[in-house]
Amino acid sequence: MSADLVQAAIAAMAKAYAPYSKFPVGAAVRGASGAVYAGCNVENAAYPQGCCAETSAISALVLGGETRLVEVAVAGPGDHLVTPCGGCRQRLREFAADAVKVHICGPEGLRRTVALGDLLPLSFGPQHLGGEGG
Ligand code: THU
Numbered sequence: 001m002s003a004d005l006v007q008a009a010i011a012a013m014a015k016a017y018a019p020y021s022k023f024p025v026g027a028a029v030r031g032a033s034g035a036v037y038a039g040c041n042v043e044n045a046a047y048p049q050g051c052c053a054e055t056s057a058i059s060a061l062v063l064g065g066e067t068r069l070v071e072v073a074v075a076g077p078g079d080h081l082v083t084p085c086g087g088c089r090q091r092l093r094e095f096a097a098d099a100v101k102v103h104i105c106g107p108e109g110l111r112r113t114v115a116l117g118d119l120l121p122l123s124f125g126p127q128h129l130g131g132e133g134g
Contacts, residue, residue, distance in 0.1 A: 002113075004036060005072075006075070006109060008073065009053075009103075009105055010075045010105060010109070011038065013053075016042075020043045021043060023041075025076045027040070027053035027073065029054075029069040030069060031064065031068065031069055032068035032070055037058075037060035039055065039057030040053050041056070052084075052088050053074065058092070072116070074105065075105040077106070077107060082104060082106075094133055096116050098117025100115065101113050
């Protein structure tokens, strides 16, 4: 059920610290346990030190003792689909299979759902190094 994840991402968007871009983003990931972990973007006066919402949510997942995620939601403002940036696609891929659904949301709710493997095809991951991720 994605409704709770979508709502968590939208709620996280409202907590974003984005005084420079004025572009608040929220993200929520569901761990394999079923627990939901949310995050928001946290910008910095030294611009490159800012952190994406997806990265924050992944940190919460790991802090929660999980390293597998089974569903993702990202929420952002404006008319365009706010999809995860390239770096965050790779960060998500570390903990998720290609089939994992990524729900792209606006402030009003779900806009589109795509598979992580479609956002980052032919990706490099833990298996290349003998790991069990992905
Ligand atoms: N941002 C995210 O948090 N996630 C994305 O996938 C796209 C971009 C943030 C970074 C920055 O704080 C703001 O959106 C504008 O780029």
